[in-house]
Amino acid sequence: MPTVHFTDAEGVVRDIEGNAGDSVMETAVRNGVPGIVAECGGSLSCATCHVFVREDCLDQLPEMDEMEDEMLYGTAVDREDNSRLSCQLKLSEDSDLYVTTPETQV
Amino acid sequence: MSATNTSATAAPAAGSDGTVRTGLLIIGASQSGVQLAVSLRALGFEEHITLLGDEDHRPYQRPALSKEFLQGTVGSESLIFRSNEYWAEHNVALVKGERITRIDREADGSGVAHAASGAQFPFQRLALTVGARARKLELSGADLDGVVYLRNADDALELKARLDDVREAVVIGGGFIGLEAASSLHKMGKTVTVLEYGPRLIGRAVGEETSEYFLAAHRERGLDIRLDARMNRLVPAEDGSRVAGVELDDGTVVPAQLVLVGIGVVPNIELAEQLGLAVDNGIVVDRHALASDGTTVAVGDVANIPNPLPGAPEGERIRLESVNNAIEHAKVAAYSLMGRREDYAGIPWFWSNQADLKLQIAGLTLGYDSTVVRRDDGRGKFSVLYYRDGRIIAADCVNAPLDFMAVKNALAKGQNIPADAAADPAVVLKTIVTDG
Numbered sequence: 392m393p394t395v396h397f398t399d400a401e402g403v404v405r406d407i408e409g410n411a412g413d414s415v416m417e418t419a420v421r422n423g424v425p426g427i428v429a430e431c432g433g434s435l436s437c438a439t440c441h442v443f444v445r446e447d448c449l450d451q452l453p454e455m456d457e458m459e460d461e462m463l464y465g466t467a468v469d470r471e472d473n474s475r476l477s478c479q480l481k482l483s484e485d486s487d488l489y490v491t492t493p494e495t496q497v
Numbered sequence: 498m499s500a501t502n503t504s505a506t507a508a509p510a511a512g513s514d515g516t517v518r519t520g521l522l523i524i525g526a527s528q529s530g531v532q533l534a535v536s537l538r539a540l541g542f543e544e545h546i547t548l549l550g551d552e553d554h555r556p557y558q559r560p561a562l563s564k565e566f567l568q569g570t571v572g573s574e575s576l577i578f579r580s581n582e583y584w585a586e587h588n589v590a591l592v593k594g595e596r597i598t599r600i601d602r603e604a605d606g607s608g609v610a611h612a613a614s615g616a617q618f619p620f621q622r623l624a625l626t627v628g629a630r631a632r633k634l635e636l637s638g639a640d641l642d643g644v645v646y647l648r649n650a651d652d653a654l655e656l657k658a659r660l661d662d663v664r665e666a667v668v669i670g671g672g673f674i675g676l677e678a679a680s681s682l683h684k685m686g687k688t689v690t691v692l693e694y695g696p697r698l699i700g701r702a703v704g705e706e707t708s709e710y711f712l713a714a715h716r717e718r719g720l721d722i723r724l725d726a727r728m729n730r731l732v733p734a735e736d737g738s739r740v741a742g743v744e745l746d747d748g749t750v751v752p753a754q755l756v757l758v759g760i761g762v763v764p765n766i767e768l769a770e771q772l773g774l775a776v777d778n779g780i781v782v783d784r785h786a787l788a789s790d791g792t793t794v795a796v797g798d799v800a801n802i803p804n805p806l807p808g809a810p811e812g813e814r815i816r817l818e819s820v821n822n823a824i825e826h827a828k829v830a831a832y833s834l835m836g837r838r839e840d841y842a843g844i845p846w847f848w849s850n851q852a853d854l855k856l857q858i859a860g861l862t863l864g865y866d867s868t869v870v871r872r873d874d875g876r877g878k879f880s881v882l883y884y885r886d887g888r889i890i891a892a893d894c895v896n897a898p899l900d901f902m903a904v905k906n907a908l909a910k911g912q913n914i915p916a917d918a919a920a921d922p923a924v925v926l927k928t929i930v931t932d933g
Contacts (some may be wrong), residue, residue: 416691417575423535423583430824432558433575436848437821437859438902458855458898464927465902 393486395419396413399426400494411484415477418438426492428464433478435459439496440477449473452480468493499584516798518607519545521834524597524618524768526550528559528820529579529797532827533834538587540757540835546589547618548702549610551596555581555651560820562653564850568684571656573650592746596629599677602774606792624835625769625788625795626827629762634669637671638731643740645654647678659755663687667743667753671698671722673760675699676711680852682757689753691715692726692743694760703763704862706870707893711854714895719854727784731756748862762818764799771900777801779816784840786830794830797823805841806861806890807911819847844908846901853877858890871900871922882919889914903927 396416399405409418409443411453419427419440435473438479452475457461459479463470477490521537523530526548550556556578563759565571584591585595595612600623602608610618631646633639640794644924645656656678664687668679671693683689697708698715715722727746742750764779774779775789786794786802804813805825823844829841847858865883872879880900892904901927907914911933918929 413575415623417830421577421580421583423579423587425539430821431848432820434560434850436850436855437748438845438898458896461898462902464899 393482394488395400395450395482395486396489397424397426398489398491400415400492407484408446409482411486413482415442415480415482415488415490417497418482419477423428424492426496426497427477429478431478435462435478438462438465438476439467441468441470441493441496442475442480442490443471443493444473444474444475445481445491448488448490451486453487455479466493467497518609518619518621520620521546521622521624522610522618522624523548523624524610524747525624525626525628525799526556526569526593526629527626527796527797527823528578528591528592528832529628529823529827530624531556532824533624533626533794533796533830534587534589535579536828536831536872537834538589538829539556539591542831542835544621546619547592548589548591549583549595549597549618551594552592552649552651555591556821557594557650560649560774563647563674563714564681566653567647567657567678567681567914573625574883575722576650585712589906600768602772604791623793623801624830624834625793626797626823627765627768627799629764629798631758631915632761632763634760636728638733641731641733641740641756643754644731644758646758647674648762651897656755657755660685660687663755665751665753666690666755666757667692667751668757668759669722669728669743670759670761671695672701672759675757676715676851677849678757678759680715680854682716683719684852688721689719690721690723690753692728692745692751693722693724693924694726696725698722698724698920700859703856703893704865704868704881704883706868707856708877710879710895711851711856714854715851728808754874762798764801764816766799769793769795769799784824784829784842785833785838786841787833796826796830802826802841804863805843805845806863806908807842809861809863813863814864817845819845821846823839833922844905846905853896854895856900858891859901860889860908862891864921866891867916869916869919871919873922877923882914882916885917887913888914900926905932908929 397405467489517897557722597610607621631648668675668691729744731741742752766776769780780795832839849856869882878897880892880894894901
């Protein structure tokens with residue numbers, strides 16, 4: 392099972408098992424992980440599913456497209472080099488991802 | 498953050514028949530109903546919550562129904578809001594497939610909701626997140642087989658099931674739903690004609706420049722769009738029961754094995770009317786999402802709200818049909834149910850994905866007096882900025898998330914984006930934001 396380790400802004404860690412094919416955002420929202428809002432449900436319209444990805448996990452992830460890149464300039468907490476929108480991060484069978492959620496999404 | 502038991506903080510109410518009535522009943526397992534339950538638990542609401550819906554599905558997200566779900570690129574499981582475990586852990590009872598037809602209430606606000614099935618749902622507090630339903634087409638032949646609507650999951654499932662037998666489709670209505678569905682059907686290889694009664698596309702939500710842009714863009718992508726379309730009737734096939742086309746007022750018939758009607762929605766105000774709540778284009782609520790009885794909350798598409806835009810004229814009211822409104826309004830309602838009064842204020846925003854056109858709207862165009870168009874055809878970007886007395890109030894942005902984000906953030910902070918500087922599409926909007 393793919394696993395995502397969510398650390399919130401206070402440092403609380405939640406380890407969530409997800410399903411291959413689901414996004415990191417879906418995995419968080421369905422299980423009520425706080426810190427990810429995802430108003431638009433994953434259609435790359437709202438930039439409220441911002442996460443910081445641990446550096447050594449970045450190469451597990453798909454390339455960022457222009458739309459995601461531009462949306463990341465509008466996040467509530469400023470983007471960093473390891474910022475991604477979690478709706479764009481699909482899990483595969485062997486995913487083991489560490490992400491941190493920002494202090495606020497809106 | 499979650500409540501793990503049902504201990505009520507207030508004394509349970511007893512009905513005139515002696516039954517004990519506790520907890521909150523949320524009627525409508527919708528985006529706003531789900532958000533209300535989630536927000537209440539996050540705020541520490543300890544009483545029992547029943548989230549009741551009339552569909553046979555777990556609460557799900559609607560936006561994809563006309564897009565990814567219709568096209569088959571996401572499955573039904575992806576639309577589900579929360580896992581069963583989530584609801585169980587948070588002590589929210591989900592009730593599916595029950596349609597409330599009558600509510601009896603005591604003077605203290607508690608009562609019993611009666612479902613068409615005969616089931617009864619007692620409550621101490623009531624929330625109406627009942628949404629809206631598709632407006633029905635009133636035209637000869639509108640009840641023919643093959644005339645469909647697209648509001649809920651069953652509508653989408655029915656539509657999908659019919660598609661194999663469809664070569665040509667007519668979409669009646671050139672609004673968000675109509676154009677999203679038309680784009681989906683076209684992508685799936687159907688010949689699609691859009692019939693819009695009005696003089697322009699998406700006329701209720703965007704300004705003229707944006708309408709023009711979408712008209713040209715959709716025609717370029719292969720949709721046959723007719724504006725100012727007047728229809729005589731829907732024409733039956735030889736079997737007399739299936740639809741075969743749409744007859745226009747000049748007598749020509751646009752052939753179609755499927756007619757999808759997307760002409761807006763009607764708010765579901767019947768229960769509110771029966772309860773004696775004030776109703777006027779939706780359930781009239783105050784800034785705290787409270788209906789006229791001061792105790793029932795009404796949230797989302799069904800609520801007629803004071804304009805939430807900061808600085809909007811006092812007394813201006815609006816009914817918003819959007820995910821953003823359902824979510825943010827529910828948060829305010831959750832505070833009200835907790836006994837805290839928060840004003841509903843914020844920057845409404847909307848999105849609509851049609852083919853490769855990604856429209857994002859920030860703010861409300863109500864009362865605009867001028868516009869600035871930013872267009873970069875080389876990069877496929879297009880934005881219209883709306884101004885009222887020299888101040889930005891809204892923007893329509895197509896494939897231009899930087900513009901959308903800049904305007905949304907500026908509005909939220911009460912900042913302006915001067916029109917003269919914004920007119921150059923090469924200028925990055927967030928670099929020209931001014932305070933005050």
